[in-house]
Amino acid sequence: MIYCGKFTYKYLLTGISLVILLVILQQSTNAAEKNHKFCISLTQKDTSAPTSPNKASRGTIIRDSTLKKDTINKPGKDSTVKVIDTFNVKLSKDSLEGPVEYSATDSMVLDIPGKKLYLYNEANIKYKDIDLKAGKAELDQQSQVLTATYLSDTSGKKIGRPVFVQGENNLTSDTIIYNSKTQKGLTIGSNSVQGELYVHSEKSKKVSKDVFYAQNNVFTTCNYDEPHFAFRAKKVKFISKKLAVSGFTRPEFEGVPLPIGLPWGIYPLTQGRHSGLLPPQFSVNQQFGLGLEGLGYYKVLNDNFDVTVRGDIYSYGGWRLYLTPSYRKRYRYNGGINFNIVHTKVAFKGDPDYQNQKNFSFSWFHNVDSKARPGTTFSANVNFATSKYNQYIASNPFQAFNNSLNSSISYSKRWEGKPFFLTVTANHSQNTNTKLVSVSLPDIGFSMSTIYPFQPKEYAGAKKWYYNFGIGYNGSFRSQVNFYDTAFNLRQLIDTFQWGASHQFPIQLQLPSLGPFQVAPQISFEQKWYAQQFIRQWNAATNHVDTIIHKGFYTGEQMSFGIGVSTALFGKKQFGKNSRIQAIRHVIRPSFGLSYKPDLSKNDWYETQVTKTGEKFRFSKYDGSIFGAYSEGKFGGINFTLDNNLEMKVRNRKDTGENAIKKVSLIDGFGFSTGYNLMADSFQLSTFNLYARSNLFQKINITAGATIDPYEQDTTGRRINKYVWKDKLSIGRFVGGNIAVSTSIRSKPKDANKEKQNQDANKKFNESRGAQSLDEQYRELEMVRNNPAQFADFNIPWNLNLSYALSLYRTFKQDYSGYKTTLTQSVTFNGDFNLTPKWKMGINGVYDISGSKLQFLTGFVSRDLHCWQMSINITPIGYTRSFNITINPKSGILRDLRINRSRYFYDFR
Numbered sequence: 001m002i003y004c005g006k007f008t009y010k011y012l013l014t015g016i017s018l019v020i021l022l023v024i025l026q027q028s029t030n031a032a033e034k035n036h037k038f039c040i041s042l043t044q045k046d047t048s049a050p051t052s053p054n055k056a057s058r059g060t061i062i063r064d065s066t067l068k069k070d071t072i073n074k075p076g077k078d079s080t081v082k083v084i085d086t087f088n089v090k091l092s093k094d095s096l097e098g099p100v101e102y103s104a105t106d107s108m109v110l111d112i113p114g115k116k117l118y119l120y121n122e123a124n125i126k127y128k129d130i131d132l133k134a135g136k137a138e139l140d141q142q143s144q145v146l147t148a149t150y151l152s153d154t155s156g157k158k159i160g161r162p163v164f165v166q167g168e169n170n171l172t173s174d175t176i177i178y179n180s181k182t183q184k185g186l187t188i189g190s191n192s193v194q195g196e197l198y199v200h201s202e203k204s205k206k207v208s209k210d211v212f213y214a215q216n217n218v219f220t221t222c223n224y225d226e227p228h229f230a231f232r233a234k235k236v237k238f239i240s241k242k243l244a245v246s247g248f249t250r251p252e253f254e255g256v257p258l259p260i261g262l263p264w265g266i267y268p269l270t271q272g273r274h275s276g277l278l279p280p281q282f283s284v285n286q287q288f289g290l291g292l293e294g295l296g297y298y299k300v301l302n303d304n305f306d307v308t309v310r311g312d313i314y315s316y317g318g319w320r321l322y323l324t325p326s327y328r329k330r331y332r333y334n335g336g337i338n339f340n341i342v343h344t345k346v347a348f349k350g351d352p353d354y355q356n357q358k359n360f361s362f363s364w365f366h367n368v369d370s371k372a373r374p375g376t377t378f379s380a381n382v383n384f385a386t387s388k389y390n391q392y393i394a395s396n397p398f399q400a401f402n403n404s405l406n407s408s409i410s411y412s413k414r415w416e417g418k419p420f421f422l423t424v425t426a427n428h429s430q431n432t433n434t435k436l437v438s439v440s441l442p443d444i445g446f447s448m449s450t451i452y453p454f455q456p457k458e459y460a461g462a463k464k465w466y467y468n469f470g471i472g473y474n475g476s477f478r479s480q481v482n483f484y485d486t487a488f489n490l491r492q493l494i495d496t497f498q499w500g501a502s503h504q505f506p507i508q509l510q511l512p513s514l515g516p517f518q519v520a521p522q523i524s525f526e527q528k529w530y531a532q533q534f535i536r537q538w539n540a541a542t543n544h545v546d547t548i549i550h551k552g553f554y555t556g557e558q559m560s561f562g563i564g565v566s567t568a569l570f571g572k573k574q575f576g577k578n579s580r581i582q583a584i585r586h587v588i589r590p591s592f593g594l595s596y597k598p599d600l601s602k603n604d605w606y607e608t609q610v611t612k613t614g615e616k617f618r619f620s621k622y623d624g625s626i627f628g629a630y631s632e633g634k635f636g637g638i639n640f641t642l643d644n645n646l647e648m649k650v651r652n653r654k655d656t657g658e659n660a661i662k663k664v665s666l667i668d669g670f671g672f673s674t675g676y677n678l679m680a681d682s683f684q685l686s687t688f689n690l691y692a693r694s695n696l697f698q699k700i701n702i703t704a705g706a707t708i709d710p711y712e713q714d715t716t717g718r719r720i721n722k723y724v725w726k727d728k729l730s731i732g733r734f735v736g737g738n739i740a741v742s743t744s745i746r747s748k749p750k751d752a753n754k755e756k757q758n759q760d761a762n763k764k765f766n767e768s769r770g771a772q773s774l775d776e777q778y779r780e781l782e783m784v785r786n787n788p789a790q791f792a793d794f795n796i797p798w799n800l801n802l803s804y805a806l807s808l809y810r811t812f813k814q815d816y817s818g819y820k821t822t823l824t825q826s827v828t829f830n831g832d833f834n835l836t837p838k839w840k841m842g843i844n845g846v847y848d849i850s851g852s853k854l855q856f857l858t859g860f861v862s863r864d865l866h867c868w869q870m871s872i873n874i875t876p877i878g879y880t881r882s883f884n885i886t887i888n889p890k891s892g893i894l895r896d897l898r899i900n901r902s903r904y905f906y907d908f909r
Contacts, residue, residue, distance in 0.1 A: 097181075100139065101126040115141040121151065122160060127180060129167055134176070135160025144181040150174060166209075169240060183209045190214075194238055195269035196221050196893045201236075210240040217246070219267075221891035222867035229253045229867070229889075233265070243268050267893060275299045278310060281900065287346050289315035296322070304329050318345040335366035335380070342389065361385035375414045382407040387432045387485060405430040419449040430485070440480045448473040450508065468510040477501045478626050500626035501529040521563040528630070530554040533621040538609035545610055547624075556604060556622060558630045562595035582649040582661055589643040596679075599634035636679035643671040667694045682721040685710045688732055699743055706737030713819075736809035746799040794840060794864055800831035825849035838864040867891070 102108070106121030116138060119125065123137035125146065135151035135158075148162035164171045164178065164187075174189035185206040192199050198221065201214035213235070220230035233246035244267040251258050268276055280295035296310030307325040312318075320343070326336030339362050346355040366380040383405045390403070407428035414421050423445040429438045450470040459467075479499035483492050507523040533550040569588040575581050601620070610617045620629035646667040652660050670693070675686035688708040695701050710732045712722045724730045804827050810819045826849060832842030845857035857877050863870040865887075873884045888898035 098128050102139070104137075117141075123148070130178075130180060131165040132162065132176070132178075133160075134162035137162075144179060146176070146178045146180065148176045178206070194219075194240070194244060195267075195271070196891045197244065197267060197269070198223060198227070199236075199238075210242075211238070213237050219244075220867070221889055221894055224866070226255070227867070228865070231265070232257070238269075240269070242270055273300050273306065278308070281898065283900075283902075285314070287316075288318050288344075291315065314345070316345045316347060317343075319343050331369050332372045333366065333368045335364070338363045340389075357388060359386040359389040361389050375416055377412045378410070380409040382409065382428070384428070384430065385432070387435050390432060403431060403433045405432065419451055421447045421449070435484050435486050436482065437485050438480065438482045440478055443476070443478045445474075445476045447475065450506075465512055466509075470508050470510075472506045474504040474506075475502065480626055498626060499531045502627050503527045516567045518566045519563065520566075522561075524560045526558045528556045528622075528627050530556065530622050530625050530627075532625060534619075534624045535606075535621065536608050536619050543612055545608070554622075556630055557600045558597070559600065560595055560597040560635075562593055564591060564593040566591040580651055582651055584646070584648040584666075587645040589645075591641045591643075593639040595635065595637065595639060597635040599632070601630040601632065604629065605632045634679050635677050637675055637677040637684070639673070639675040641671065641673040643669055645669055665695065667692065669693050683711060683719065685723075687735065690737075699745065701742045702740070704737070704739045707735040708732035709735045716819075734808075736807075738808070739806045740803065742801075742803035744801045747797045749795045750797065751795055794834060794837065798831070798833035801829065803828045823850055826855070832860075840864075 100117075102117065102119055102123070102125045104119035104121055104123045108120075109118040110116075111118070119137045119139075121135060123132075123134050125132045125137055125139060127139075127146075130146070132146055132148055134148035136149055138147040139145075140147075148164070150158045150161045153159055158174070162173050162176045164173070164176050170193060171187060172191045173187040176185065176187050176190075178185035183206070187204045187206075188202070190201050190204050192201075197219045199214070199217060199219040201218075202216035204212050204214040206212040214237075215235060217233050217236045218230045219233070219236070220227040222228050222230070229251065231246075231249050231251050233249045236244055236246040238244045244265075246265045246267070248261055248263055249265045250261040266277075268274060276298055278294060278296040278298055280292040283291040283293050285291060291312060291314040293312045294310055295312075296308060298306065298308050300306045305325070305327045308322070310322040310324075312320040321341045323339045324336060326334075328334040340360060342357075342359045342361075344355060344357045344359070347353050349356075362382075362384050364380060364382045366378070368376075368378040370377060384407065385405055405428075408425060409427075410423065410425040412421070412423045423443075425440075425443040425445075427440040427443060430436070450472040452467060452470045454464075454469050455467040477499070478501075479497070481493050481498075482496045503526065505525045507525075509521050511519045511521070513519075531551065531553065533552070533554060535548040535550065536545050537548065539546045567590060569590075571586040571588070572583055573585075574583045604621045605618055606621070607616050607618050609615070618632065620632070622629035644667070645665075647663060647665045649661055650664050652662065670691065672688050672690045674688045677684045677686070688710070690706045690708065692704045693702065708731060709719070710723055710725075711719045712724055712733065713719050724733050805825070807824045808821070810821050813820055827847045828845075829847075830842070830844035832840055834840050840862045841860070842862075843857070843859045846855045847853075848855045854877055858873065858875045860874070861872040868887060868889050870887045871885075873882075875882045882903060884900070884902040886898055886900045888894075888900075
């Protein structure tokens with residue numbers, strides 16, 4: 001019994017010891033497994049996760065009895081959307097939401113019990129959409145807080161300042177503390193870019209993904225480490241991609257604060273269109289007084305519609321209101337309306353130059369995209385204003401010289417696969433000086449391109465000569481009314497209303513080539529419809545010619561027959577193989593035509609007295625009608641044209657490849673044309689029309705033309721039926737001519753890539769101008785012309801444009817007593833050059849050689865101030881003399897922060 005008890009006692013103690021040992025081992029295993037889970041959650045890149053204590057996560061697959069096959073087509077992956085890597089299985093509460101990628105060049109310390117990761121030197125942590133780089137970084141798994149700061153070298157210099165990137169937000173700081181779960185954080189000594197603003201904040205607190213508050217801020221649009229200018233504000237609220245709002249703001253230049261400030265500031269950070277206040281600019285004007293110009297509001301109603309409201313107000317009591325709604329639908333249409341009301345008050349009541357007027361203007365433009373309805377186009381550009389609207393525009397005095405307004409509405413339709421084309425237009429023109437308004441409504445045109453009725457759709461064998469017989473049609477109808485805007489009444493509209501129509505039937509036949517000759521006969525018939533006849537009679541009581549109008553329906557016809565023959569002759573002169581000039585080629589293209597035109601309008605012409613001395617002049621009954629009158633007399637004669645072209649081949653001795661020889665055009669074209677009327681009883685020979693054109697060295701453009709009359713003239717300047725060469729050696733009498741020479745030269749750009757960027761930007765700008773009215777485009781071009789300093793291109797060191805124009809012509813005097821000769825010569829020049837890499841000077845002018853005076857001259861000086869620019873524009877002569885000095889930031893967000901001083905011509909009276 002005793003041995004049995006001892007045996008049982010020993011084994012009992014042994015069993016208890018084994019149980020205790022197993023328990024200790026199990027606890028050690030659980031602790032190691034728990035710590036191992038933390039390592040896995042930091043290092044794993046796949047979507048696996050530590051197992052959960054529930055049964056479902058321990059290898060058991062639970063099937064969903066409600067799961068069925070998805071019949072909906074799943075969309076493919078969008079490569080433009082950034083995917084954030086996260087775990088897609090159930091995780092423990094203290095686990096991170098996604099994998100973490102980390103690296104460091106010095107060392108990495110993993111605190112398993114504390115669940116923390118430490119990285120030293122060039123630390124990089126990537127977690128979800130966060131990318132953090134810093135000299136030293138820490139990641140706490142339990143709180144999901146990232147902490148980063150810099151390292152210091154032996155001299156105390158900061159190394160590896162933390163750079164925090166989340167989406168499009170980029171932040172560089174001395175210290176960053178960020179909670180990835182709450183998306184809140186704190187930074188110290190941070191630098192960031194918000195839209196066009198470079199912001200430095202001593203402290204900033206991120207309260208959500210897109211909103212943070214900053215303390216003791218310095219912000220600017222200058223990208224230098226020590227900016228040329230900046231604004232200081234104690235408190236600023238930033239809403240990413242929307243706006244920034246600051247309290248009291250003080251500007252400073254070169255670190256020197258100015259004794260001025262703004263109580264608050266709003267800075268838009270939104271890219272693209274967004275609603276907002278349009279700030280005004282101050283102006284000083286002797287006629288209108290002190291003023292605020294451009295104050296208004298821009299409202300985006302939806303993706304397709306917006307509206308702008310602006311206003312000007314002046315101390316003398318004048319004001320102006322602009323209402324500009326615009327609309328656009330991509331690939332469909334775009335347009336806008338511009339309605340202006342102006343209340344003008346010049347000086348004070350009682351002053352000798354006091355004026356008080358009210359005027360308005362209205363414009364509408366609309367364009368339909370060609371892709372909306374292929375084959376159909378519609379566009380409108382309507383402009384209307386009171387006659388004195390342009391006279392007093394304070395912000396643009398040059399507009400006072402625009403005394404005409406034009407409008408047009410057009411619709412066109414082309415039928416696919418058919419030869420028909422229809423146009424319907426309405427036109428309006430208004431002269432603000434004479435107050436004459438002309439309206440053409442409607443103006444209808446219908447045409448049929450040439451069809452070949454005898455040509456089968458399919459044929460075998462040789463092509464018959466009559467297959468080329470073609471006929472076409474061109475028709476137009478137009479009605480027109482003229483009236484004065486100061487004397488508008490219905491009776492006047494009826495009295496001035498007239499209409500007309502024109503019909504043309506061209507018939508042609510292209511015959512087979514006769515060796516080197518091309519032969520083409522043609523027939524044309526034309527008829528015009530008139531609503532009025534104009535009979536001119538001499539009034540002996542007033543010593544003037546009176547015009548009597550007869551209303552009704554009248555027609556006029558004209559027919560012509562002809563045949564044309566053309567060919568080409570080639571001549572070539574070759575030189576030696578080693579010669580720089582390899583060959584010169586001369587091409588002569590003569591064309592010869594026989595035509596006959598019967599005098600179907602002889603009854604429409606008459607002769608009447610036009611002067612006191614009994615001088616008579618021939619008129620047509622339809623002179624002054626919409627489509628004009630047919631020429632008098634029959635014609636049966638010869639037409640001759642001779643065209644020439646001269647070019648050469650030149651060897652490039654520096655190039656031995658395929659491009660060693662290039663073609664150079666010496667004269668693009670030169671020749672003459674004339675005719676002879678076999679059926680006329682006098683003046684059978686037509687005038688000689690000479691012309692020449694060339695573009696020498698692809699740099700100098702030359703065009704010239706002249707008219708030579710073979711007949712003499714009497715003492716009053718009238719032609720007489722006598723050849724000039726009958727009494728002297730001459731080819732004819734010079735009637736008129738013109739010569740134009742122009743060239744444009746420029747230096748190579750300093751930066752070729754920047755030049756390409758400028759060209760691309762100009763291309764986009766020109767494409768965008770299609771959505772503007774013509775009036776807006778003219779205003780933009782006028783602004784560029786009058787303010788060249790603001791558009792100076794420092795990438796082009798110098799640029800020069802020169803043109804010379806000469807014109808000599810003879811016109812009939814108003815009293816019908818003879819001809820007068822007028823000679824005009826002018827030189828137009830414009831150019832600019834860099835005085836230094838940051839200073840540019842330019843000039844633009846027109847010199848009248850005939851009048852020996854400078855008609856127009858403007859000069860500009862521009863200074864590139866890095867983040868600012870200064871421009872000086874001067875017009876020292878002429879009625880438009882003025883000067884303008886502007887200093888403003890380059891950034892668009894601060895474009896209204898400018899210093900401007902302008903004086904115009906009326907300030908010098």
